[in-house]
Each structure stands twice: as structure tokens, then as C-alpha cells.
Amino acid sequence: MTVAERIREGLGRCSPAERRVGRLLLADYPAAGLDTVARLAERAETSGPTVLRFLSRLGFDGFGDLQEALRGEIAERTASPLSLLTAEPAGSADDSLLGRAHSVLPAATARTLETLPPDEVETAVRLLADRRYRVSADGGRFTRLLAEYLVLHLMQVRGDSRLLPTQPLSRTDVLLDIGRRDVLVLFDFRRYEPDSRALAEECAEAGAKIVLVTDRWLSPISGIADVVLPVQVDAVAAAYDSLVPALAVVEVLVAGVLSASGDDAERRMTRFEEASRRHGLL
Known part of the structure; x- marks a missing residue:
């Protein structure tokens, strides 16, 4: 631990x-x-x-x-993929690829779900389900995938959710208007990115709520976040941290928002499906 x-x-x-x-x-x-x-x-x-x-x-x-x-x-x-690769242990009882995956990934996911603070999860769900808030999400080079996955679900379930744009002008336009009616979900894992910390500080100062999904060593953003959800990163490939447990946490949050939104979520999803058909997107 x-x-x-x-x-x-x-x-x-x-x-x-x-x-x-x-x-x-x-x-x-x-x-x-x-x-x-x-x-x-x-x-x-x-x-x-x-x-x-x-x-x-x-x-x-x-x-x-x-x-x-x-x-x-x-x-x-601060470990890099290269340093993790060179430090990989010699082997285990089951050196097959699927054997390692079967051993590592379920255990890391189970440990994540067992150790997540329930009150933090409840607060995150409450913030994400509250339609008075606008939701934005962002991540790093790899974890931005998790931010996008979350937003794609929230677009259907509650709306008023967006992935922060990477194009400088568009990003500035979005950040300029962030304030007290915003929730910012950030994914920040080891080799923590200074830009993410600066983003969190700016948005927190503007009054936004910060929900942080991070690894077990805790991103520097944890000191200013309103909600901190730490996950395990044990992986099949020693060089790279696994995002599987973090993805499980995202799905827990989506399930929580869906449950908390009740009939509103069903009505939103119905309208979303109808609009998608009208525009030929299905």
C-alpha cells in the first residue's frame, strides 16, 4: 500500500x-x-x-x-515507461500473456473498487448528475481517452458535457467562461503533466468544482481537487500503466449518473436517439 x-x-x-x-x-x-x-x-x-x-x-x-x-x-x-521496462522482474509462475492478464487486471480492478472512498464516489456522481452544472473533461496523452469516453456517455445521459478542445483558440474560448456552474473532470497519472495542474488551479480559482481521477501515488492536483478517485495501475506490460481499472471507475460514474438522473436520463436518451436518426447519425 x-x-x-x-x-x-x-x-x-x-x-x-x-x-x-x-x-x-x-x-x-x-x-x-x-x-x-x-x-x-x-x-x-x-x-x-x-x-x-x-x-x-x-x-x-x-x-x-x-x-x-x-x-x-x-x-x-516519476518512472518512465523505459525505466519500468528495464526493471521488469524475471518472470512468474504463469508467463503466458493471457495468464499474466488473468492474474493482474482483475486484481487491480478489484483493489481499485474496494479502496475507492464511497463518499468521494457519491460526491462525484452528485456533481456529474446535477444539471445545474456544465461538465468538462480532459486528460493527458493517454488518459484523454478516458475523458472522451466519459463525455460521450454524459452527452447522451445528461447533456451539457464536453471534452476540452486541444486547438488553442477553441480551448481559450472554453476556459474563459468556466466558473461556479462548472465541473471539471481531470485524469492525471504519473509523470503528471504541469499543464494539467495549471488548468486545475485556474478553474478552481474561477470557482469550478474539480473531480480528479488519478493513480495510487496521487497527482499534485489532489491537493486542490474537490473529489479524488485513486486507482491501481498494475499492468500486463511492465512498461505501461494499465487504464483498465480507471475505465472501470468511469463506468461506475456513468452508472451512478444514470441512476441518479432517473426519468430525466431516459427522456434525454430518447431525444438523443431521435435527433441522431433525423440527422442520419445512426
Whole structure:
């Protein structure tokens, strides 16, 4: 488990003061944990002994143990496909392609669904289903595919949803009008893209709600997002992270919006089908 996963899992067993430490660590992850005990305690408005009790409750042997774990994660967060490929282990009990896929992908998806915070999922669904909000989505070089997949469903289920354009003039036009009635869904995975962080900061400052789907090491955007949905990325090919668990999360969100929208979704989908036939798109 990552440090973030251990914190999220352990928060329910903590005192209010200890929970403040945990929330601070998650809000400024992993940088907050690389500061001193005194500074972390000050920022969490608690004491040094409370910080150490919190870490002990999570199973860490002191502050140095926490920092060692975080430094290891930082190396993983910045790993490139090439470095992951060269670090691939020699083999496993079943080296066949389908054998590895059968072992890795279902486990990663199951682990993702088991560890997603239910309240975060509920908040994301509520925001995406609320027709008072306009939904925009974006992602990185690979994860933009997930953003598009989400938007294609939301177009049919609720409307007023769009993939942020990549053409500079069109993108500027869209971003210029983002404000309090907007929800921005971002997909940001390791080797996190500075442009995505800048986009999130600008939209959050304008009053938009930010829903982040990220990996287990947590994108820097997690510190400013309203909702954070972390997923596993264990893959069949060591060089590339898997998007299969993230795709499962997208489908969970779509199912949630469909259920929350009730008859409105059915009416929207009926009109969508009729318009598609009129325009020869079916």
C-alpha cells in the first residue's frame, strides 16, 4: 500500500487531531510528509507527539520510516515507461500473456473498487448528475481517452458535457467562461503533466468544482481537487500503466449518473436517439 492508501484506510480509527494530520498529508501529498515533525504539527494545528501517534497507528516506526516510504514513492511517481521496462522482474509462475492478464487486471480492478472512498464516489456522481452544472473533461496523452469516453456517455445521459478542445483558440474560448456552474473532470497519472495542474488551479480559482481521477501515488492536483478517485495501475506490460481499472471507475460514474438522473436520463436518451436518426447519425 502507498502512504496515501494507509492514511485513507486508517483515518476512521484516529482522534480528531490525528485526522487533521492525515488530511494535511493527503492535501499536500507527498510534500507535507517530507517536512519536519514540528512543521507538520504546526500546519495541522496539533503537537509533535500527536503526529507521531498518528504515524504509529498507521504502522510506521517513526517519522523517518514515513519519509523513507515517501521517497520511494517519489521515484515510482516519476518512472518512465523505459525505466519500468528495464526493471521488469524475471518472470512468474504463469508467463503466458493471457495468464499474466488473468492474474493482474482483475486484481487491480478489484483493489481499485474496494479502496475507492464511497463518499468521494457519491460526491462525484452528485456533481456529474446535477444539471445545474456544465461538465468538462480532459486528460493527458493517454488518459484523454478516458475523458472522451466519459463525455460521450454524459452527452447522451445528461447533456451539457464536453471534452476540452486541444486547438488553442477553441480551448481559450472554453476556459474563459468556466466558473461556479462548472465541473471539471481531470485524469492525471504519473509523470503528471504541469499543464494539467495549471488548468486545475485556474478553474478552481474561477470557482469550478474539480473531480480528479488519478493513480495510487496521487497527482499534485489532489491537493486542490474537490473529489479524488485513486486507482491501481498494475499492468500486463511492465512498461505501461494499465487504464483498465480507471475505465472501470468511469463506468461506475456513468452508472451512478444514470441512476441518479432517473426519468430525466431516459427522456434525454430518447431525444438523443431521435435527433441522431433525423440527422442520419445512426
